[in-house]
Amino acid sequence: METMNRTDKVLPSAVEAIGNTPLVELARLTKGIDGRILAKMEYLNPGLSKKDRIARQIIEEAEEQGALKPGQPVVELTSGNTGTGLAIVCAVKGYPFVAVMSRGNSMERARMMSALGAEVVLVDQLPGSKPGQVSGGDLELVEIETRKIVSQRSAFRADQFQLQGNRNAHYLNTAREILRQTGGSLHAFCDFAGTGGSFAGCAAAFKEHDPSIRCFIVEPEGAAVLAGEPVTNPNHRIQGGGYSMATLPLLRPEHIDGYLQVSEAEAIRTARRLAKQEGIFSGFSSGANVAAALQLLQGQCRGSTIVVLLCDSGLKYLSTDLWAS
Numbered sequence: 001m002e003t004m005n006r007t008d009k010v011l012p013s014a015v016e017a018i019g020n021t022p023l024v025e026l027a028r029l030t031k032g033i034d035g036r037i038l039a040k041m042e043y044l045n046p047g048l049s050k051k052d053r054i055a056r057q058i059i060e061e062a063e064e065q066g067a068l069k070p071g072q073p074v075v076e077l078t079s080g081n082t083g084t085g086l087a088i089v090c091a092v093k094g095y096p097f098v099a100v101m102s103r104g105n106s107m108e109r110a111r112m113m114s115a116l117g118a119e120v121v122l123v124d125q126l127p128g129s130k131p132g133q134v135s136g137g138d139l140e141l142v143e144i145e146t147r148k149i150v151s152q153r154s155a156f157r158a159d160q161f162q163l164q165g166n167r168n169a170h171y172l173n174t175a176r177e178i179l180r181q182t183g184g185s186l187h188a189f190c191d192f193a194g195t196g197g198s199f200a201g202c203a204a205a206f207k208e209h210d211p212s213i214r215c216f217i218v219e220p221e222g223a224a225v226l227a228g229e230p231v232t233n234p235n236h237r238i239q240g241g242g243y244s245m246a247t248l249p250l251l252r253p254e255h256i257d258g259y260l261q262v263s264e265a266e267a268i269r270t271a272r273r274l275a276k277q278e279g280i281f282s283g284f285s286s287g288a289n290v291a292a293a294l295q296l297l298q299g300q301c302r303g304s305t306i307v308v309l310l311c312d313s314g315l316k317y318l319s320t321d322l323w324a325s
């Protein structure tokens with residue numbers, strides 16, 4: 001049987017292979033539940049995460065604006081995924097790339113970035129922080145080191161927390177692909193926030209298409225600062241977000257319809273169910289997104305079609321306890 005391809009032409013490089021990911025229905029997970037969950041397989045990007053999209057957009061916007069000169073070093077603070085995307089884009093386009101990352105993130109990420117030609121600078125966690133549990137405080141240390149390296153090397157900072165390229169990548173691409181793939185018929189979107197770039201871009205495009213599409217921020221239980229909750233568990237295991245930062249510059253409050261909380265255990269249980277029941281090998285935050293969508297279907301969005309992103313690959317967590325049982 002002839003199979004359908006993501007693309008049927010030869011591409012000039014791996015950069016052009018970013019995006020256009022499939023959208024699949026999680027019909028096995030929602031069996032017996034009223035409603036549908038449609039999941040965007042972002043882990044099929046060349047760097048195995050949705051962050052390839054923002055790497056390309058940030059670098060290409062900087063090139064267009066003249067903020068990045070040929071051969072100039074690129075530096076960014078990363079939990080690994082943005083760094084991997086930047087390593088790919090910089091390898092193809094010929095920019096030296098320095099990734100600054102907390103030692104608390106899984107080591108698969110550092111190895112992958114090095115393999116892709118990046119220089120990886122690892123920053124120690126705060127005393128008392130645990131590997132695999134990167135807090136806002138740990139990230140502050142990474143931020144200080146990142147600023148130092150940017151200034152020492154006269155580098156371009158691919159600042160994913162500030163630059164609109166992060167939001168634009170999802171506004172221009174991820175969300176439009178979803179609108180095409182669903183024929184524009186979805187009722188809700190929920191997204192685990194790190195920088196908030198995926199949420200900001202997708203929510204803006206969805207609201208523009210149909211203001212009744214409800215958009216929810218997902219946060220870890222015990223670190224739901226955006227929802228205004230006290231932080232009791234800053235060192236949670238859902239890597240890539242939930243950093244307890246009270247403000248995320250890319251977020252537009254008028255696009256947020258509500259906040260959902262997911263426990264570490266729920267995120268892990270759901271990531272394991274995704275693998276065993278749906279054949280989807282993704283990470284902690286993908287588990288969190290799907291767990292939040294299940295909450296919505298069993299609560300305020302009963303009977304709806306909910307879209308989520310499957311942010312990155314389960315391969316990035318082989319050294320963690322995600323796949324322990």
Ligand SMILES: Cc1ncc(COP(=O)(O)O)c(C=O)c1O
Nearest residue numbers: 193194195196197198240285311
């Ligand atoms: C695995 C993973 N999930 C979720 C996120 C959060 O995405 P965003 O920064 O778009 O909010 C990130 C961001 O780094 C991530 O790496």
